[in-house]
Amino acid sequence: MILNGPRLLVSPARAWPAAVGSRERSPLFLLGAGLTAAVWPAIAVVGGHLGSALLGVEEGAIAVQRAAVGLVAAAGGALVAVPAMTLVLAWAVRMAHEDVPVRRLGPAAMGVVWPAWTAGLVLAFPPLFGLGPELGELLWLVAAAVVAARTLRAAASPKLGIRRRWTVGFMARSTLAFVLLFAAIPIVPALAMRAALGVSTVYVPPAPPEKEWPVPPDPTW
Numbered sequence: 771m772i773l774n775g776p777r778l779l780v781s782p783a784r785a786w787p788a789a790v791g792s793r794e795r796s797p798l799f800l801l802g803a804g805l806t807a808a809v810w811p812a813i814a815v816v817g818g819h820l821g822s823a824l825l826g827v828e829e830g831a832i833a834v835q836r837a838a839v840g841l842v843a844a845a846g847g848a849l850v851a852v853p854a855m856t857l858v859l860a861w862a863v864r865m866a867h868e869d870v871p872v873r874r875l876g877p878a879a880m881g882v883v884w885p886a887w888t889a890g891l892v893l894a895f896p897p898l899f900g901l902g903p904e905l906g907e908l909l910w911l912v913a914a915a916v917v918a919a920r921t922l923r924a925a926a927s928p929k930l931g932i933r934r935r936w937t938v939g940f941m942a943r944s945t946l947a948f949v950l951l952f953a954a955i956p957i958v959p960a961l962a963m964r965a966a967l968g969v970s971t972v973y974v975p976p977a978p979p980e981k982e983w984p985v986p987p988d989p990t991w
Contacts, residue, residue, distance in 0.1 A: 805845065805848060805849060807851075807852075807884045807888075808844045808845040808848035808849075808887060810887065810888050810890055810891055811840075811844040811848075811887055811888075811890020811891065811893055811910070812840075812844045812845055812890075814890055814891045814892070814894035815837060815840030815843075815890070815893040815894065815903070815906070816837045816840065818837075818893055818894035818895065818897040818906070819833045819834070819836045819837035819840065819897045819903070820833060821894070821897070821898050822900065827897070827898065827899070827900040828897065828900065833897070835964075835967050835969045836897070836903055836964060836969050839960050839963045839964050839967070839969075840893060840960060842960075842963070843956040843957070843959055843960035843963070844887070844890060844956060846956075846959075847887075847955040847956030847959075848883065848887050848956075850955050851879075851887070851951065851955050851956075852876070852879050852880055852883050854951050855879035855882055855883055855948065856875045856878075856879040858879075858948060858951065859875045859878050859879055859882075859930070859944060860875050861943070861947070862940050862944040863930060863932070865939065865940070865943055866932050866936035866937075866939060867933075867936060874930070878930060882918050882921050882922060882948065885918070885921055886914035886915075886917050886918045886921075886948070886952070887914070888917075889910060889913035889916075890910050890914075892906060892910050893907070893909075894906075901971075902970075903960070903964070903971065904961070904970075907956075907957045907961075911952060911953060911957060914948075914952055915945065915948070918945060918949075918952075919941065919945045922940075922941055922944055922945060
């Protein structure tokens with residue numbers, strides 16, 4: 771599953787048979803799966819920041835602190851996202867006038883979280899170019915929202931038995947709730963931790979060019 775992670779970006783529907791299959795899963799499995807979902811973004815964020823230090827784009831101490839913050843946000847966020855997404859799906863399914871057993875919602879949530887966290891591979895690139903971690907997190911948010919929407923459309927609705935007339939509402943509610951959860955779980959804490967450590971990217975406007983005064987002509991006496 772971990773090695774197939776990048777393939778989920780191409781076909782998010784594969785997250786269902788790969789992550790949860792057709793069997794019911796225990797809470798311990800979901801906890802472990804949530805932790806493994808953090809593998810790719812954790813590798814990407816650590817590699818990106820340490821690589822920026824090796825390339826001389828960022829100071830070593832700042833790069834290490836940013837890498838540590840990104841690692842905590844990716845791993846901790848994945849563990850929190852699974853139960854949070856389970857509650858989101860329970861609400862969205864209820865609003866769609868369906869009655870789905872709770873034991874099926876945990877695997878369904880894992881099927882959404884897995885490919886969305888795989889999209890965290892984009893975290894590696896902005897630090898390497900000195901653009902700061904905030905841009906990487908913004909790109910991750912956008913990519914995760916797109917992947918989650920594709921996964922819900924391709925696999926979640928049919929497997930949860932959402933009727934066609936309620937599919938659009940189910941998709942809109944669950945996707946919007948996922949975006950809000952995603953922003954609140956791995957991104958906002960990372961911003962707060964970097965601000966507390968003093969390693970946030972601070973925009974420094976370019977200095978105005980020095981004014982060149984005209985040189986007086988040489989005296990003729």
